[in-house]
Amino acid sequence: MMGACFECLVEIDGxxxxxxxxxxxxxxxxxxxxxxxxxxxxxxxxNPVENAHGR
Structure with a gap:
């Protein structure tokens, strides 16, 4: 649950x-x-809350 590997990619709400x-x-x-x-x-x-990069 670190988000480092990108092996769990899915489509969420489009x-x-x-x-x-x-x-x-x-x-x-x-x-x-x-x-x-x-x-x-x-x-x-x-969603800015979900955007970890804060751009």
């Missing part, structure tokens, strides 16, 4: 390439498995 080991499951989430990395959405679409 947002691809999320690291499932770093996201707390909440009721109503739509989670789909994913093979390999995909392009991330623009940073403006990310």
């Amino acid at each position: 947002m691809p390439s999320r690291q499932s080991c770093l996201v707390t499951v909440q009721d109503g989430m739509r989670i789909h498995s994913q093979e390999g990395a995909r392009d991330l959405p623009p940073l403006s679409d990310l």
Whole structure:
């Protein structure tokens, strides 16, 4: 649960390439498995609380 390996990538609520080991499951989430990395959405679409880089 360090988020260092990127082997747990999933799509969460339509947002691809999320690291499932770093996201707390909440009721109503739509989670789909994913093979390999995909392009991330623009940073403006990310929740700033979940954006670890603070950009």
